[in-house]
Amino acid sequence: MRDDIDRGRSEVLTTLDPEQMDPGYWHRFHRWVLNSAGAELVRRRRRADASVSDVMFSWWRTLVPTAVVVAILAGFFLLRDGTRPQQPVAYMSVDELILDGIEVPVMPAFETADSDGGIVVVNEAY
Amino acid sequence: MAKLGELSDSELVGRARTGDEGAFGALVERYMRSAYAVALAVTGRHEDAQDAAQEALLVVLQRLDECRSPEKFAGWLMTIVRNRARNLVRREVLRDTDQVPVSASSATPTPERDMETVELRQGLADALGGLPEIQREIVLLHDLEGWKHGEIADRLELPSGTVRSHLHFARKALRGALAALQPTEKDEVVR
Numbered sequence: 001m002r003d004d005i006d007r008g009r010s011e012v013l014t015t016l017d018p019e020q021m022d023p024g025y026w027h028r029f030h031r032w033v034l035n036s037a038g039a040e041l042v043r044r045r046r047r048a049d050a051s052v053s054d055v056m057f058s059w060w061r062t063l064v065p066t067a068v069v070v071a072i073l074a075g076f077f078l079l080r081d082g083t084r085p086q087q088p089v090a091y092m093s094v095d096e097l098i099l100d101g102i103e104v105p106v107m108p109a110f111e112t113a114d115s116d117g118g119i120v121v122v123n124e125a126y
Numbered sequence: 127m128a129k130l131g132e133l134s135d136s137e138l139v140g141r142a143r144t145g146d147e148g149a150f151g152a153l154v155e156r157y158m159r160s161a162y163a164v165a166l167a168v169t170g171r172h173e174d175a176q177d178a179a180q181e182a183l184l185v186v187l188q189r190l191d192e193c194r195s196p197e198k199f200a201g202w203l204m205t206i207v208r209n210r211a212r213n214l215v216r217r218e219v220l221r222d223t224d225q226v227p228v229s230a231s232s233a234t235p236t237p238e239r240d241m242e243t244v245e246l247r248q249g250l251a252d253a254l255g256g257l258p259e260i261q262r263e264i265v266l267l268h269d270l271e272g273w274k275h276g277e278i279a280d281r282l283e284l285p286s287g288t289v290r291s292h293l294h295f296a297r298k299a300l301r302g303a304l305a306a307l308q309p310t311e312k313d314e315v316v317r
Contacts, residue, residue, distance in 0.1 A: 030154055
């Protein structure tokens, strides 16, 4: 009895399969899903078909206009700087260039008392 | 070259990601019945199970790049189906249609058999309705779709012992409910 019911259970469960009462149901189900998925599949194919040249071309389309704009801006600033009055050039001798920035040694200051009791500061440069 | 139907889920997912219609079609063919069974276990109604299963299969395609473990595609798909079906139930958009497909009346050979099947389906639906959702899902996947214990455990990410236990209790409950549906000898004589 129990085995019969177990066997019957599987058979009964098959009545839940829509195909049992509606032949061709799964075929239509499958077709409906694929038809509905068409746009997404096309989008994926296009994305996958993008070749290296396509990628490079997409870069080129962005890069070239940017480079042109940058070149125009650079030219503009260069030309603008060229029209300004030139500052006078200060010429320096070699000695000045060599000695420029070098501190001259200074003798230490000596403090001595003069005959009047005042202080005399001696500071002599070499 | 291997037929699409012989390829693994992983390989089919890889191809479907690039828009291969055949590969996606093979995945749909492989899992549409299981998706329907899982959705039916949640909603308990044919129309809603159909909607949830179809929607889930389309969502899966759109989100295919999110499937990080293509070898576990089936489990991932069933999770999406379950969530879609639960959303349908939660939003209370269950349609007021009969649980039997509309086209059913013209598909059966005789009105007598049609009525018998409808009664059987109704009784079975009631019996299944008395089971917890997870038990409905497991018994449908096992007894209707023919999934093995290991496959159910792996795809639903459940311990094998839990699957067996759920199946045992589900069958026990169904056995009792179906015993009442079995035609007795007296009924057969009357017919």
